[in-house]
Amino acid sequence: MGILRNEFSWSKSRNETFQSCPRRYWFHYYGSWGGWDWQSDSRTRQIYVLKQLHNRFAWIGVKVHKVLEELLHQLKKSKSLPSYQSVAENLQNRLRQDYRDSRDANYRVRPKRFMGLVEHEYQLPVNNEEWRALAHQAQTCVKNFYQLPLLNQLKNLDPSEWLELEELNSFQIDGCKIWVSLDACYRSDSQIVLLDWKTGKSEKADHSLQMGIYAMYALEKWGIQPNHILLKEFFLTTGKTREHEGKSLNLERVQKYVTNSIQQMLTLLSRPEQNQADESDFGFTEDMAQCTQCNFRKLCPKWHSGDSE
Numbered sequence: 054m055g056i057l058r059n060e061f062s063w064s065k066s067r068n069e070t071f072q073s074c075p076r077r078y079w080f081h082y083y084g085s086w087g088g089w090d091w092q093s094d095s096r097t098r099q100i101y102v103l104k105q106l107h108n109r110f111a112w113i114g115v116k117v118h119k120v121l122e123e124l125l126h127q128l129k130k131s132k133s134l135p136s137y138q139s140v141a142e143n144l145q146n147r148l149r150q151d152y153r154d155s156r157d158a159n160y161r162v163r164p165k166r167f168m169g170l171v172e173h174e175y176q177l178p179v180n181n182e183e184w185r186a187l188a189h190q191a192q193t194c195v196k197n198f199y200q201l202p203l204l205n206q207l208k209n210l211d212p213s214e215w216l217e218l219e220e221l222n223s224f225q226i227d228g229c230k231i232w233v234s235l236d237a238c239y240r241s242d243s244q245i246v247l248l249d250w251k252t253g254k255s256e257k258a259d260h261s262l263q264m265g266i267y268a269m270y271a272l273e274k275w276g277i278q279p280n281h282i283l284l285k286e287f288f289l290t291t292g293k294t295r296e297h298e299g300k301s302l303n304l305e306r307v308q309k310y311v312t313n314s315i316q317q318m319l320t321l322l323s324r325p326e327q328n329q330a331d332e333s334d335f336g337f338t339e340d341m342a343q344c345t346q347c348n349f350r351k352l353c354p355k356w357h358s359g360d361s362e
């Protein structure tokens with residue numbers, strides 16, 4: 054294997070991290086680099102371990118997405134699904150195992166192998182009732198998935214009509230790699246339908262940037278114009294669905310937003326051509342709410358002055 058290089062790229066989640074706190078962004082995309090190596094210095098290793106942690110809500114999202122990905126692969130292959138009961142049981146077992154792994158801090162030794170939760174690392178007070186409610190929320194998501202009328206249509210798709218299922222792909226904007234991962238995507242007549250699973254309780258998500266990026270990707274990959282794209286959002290905790298048509302998109306505005314975000318990130322680099330970043334060039338958020346849910350709080354100089362600056 055050649056030498057790994059930390060290459061600059063952009064994604065919607067990278068932008069969200071950057072906007073939430075520049076220092077958190079530095080920890081995530083620069084400070085953690087190389088921390089997979091046991092021989093890296095101890096701070097880098099610690100940052101790398103903390104980077105892999107999820108908060109309890111993101112954890113539920115990851116687990117439900119994984120289950121749905123497996124189910125859709127099965128549906129594509131065999132045109133049928135296992136019983137909801139067996140899937141629900143399996144999900145419950147996975148959640149229990151993750152919870153035990155996290156509580157026992159197994160992630161500190163193998164952070165990529167074992168689930169680690171911010172709540173355990175920082176000993177945040179979450180009572181049993183709340184943990185049970187989260188597990189119930191995950192089950193509800195899968196139950197609502199099983200009740201989607203869309204499943205009948207998906208069952209009848211020809212394998213060639215399936216385009217992507219949770220694959221990590223990329224395209225370019227102004228020479229910069231843009232990462233995209235579609236939950237599911239298929240062709241229906243002359244249209245491309247993108248499915249987006251939402252596992253949280255909020256229905257307020259702004260879809261325009263996400264959909265704009267998907268549309269630019271679809272245009273480059275399949276030559277599909279935005280007016281032939283349909284985004285379907287599924288709010289799996291409530292069973293509600295929302296549709297957005299691509300014809301209302303302003304791709305010029307989306308491209309401008311992405312280019313501007315890339316520029317903001319590059320401006321902070323000490324050597325942009327080598328993607329090198331100095332920690333002290335990345336400021337701290339003033340929003341306390343960000344800090345209370347931040348993976349890196351125990352290493353952040355804002356809270357431990359003199360640690361690294």
Ligand code: SF4
Binds near residue numbers: 348
């Ligand atoms: S603890 Fe706060 S200031 Fe420090 S990296 Fe996290 S969000 Fe930023």
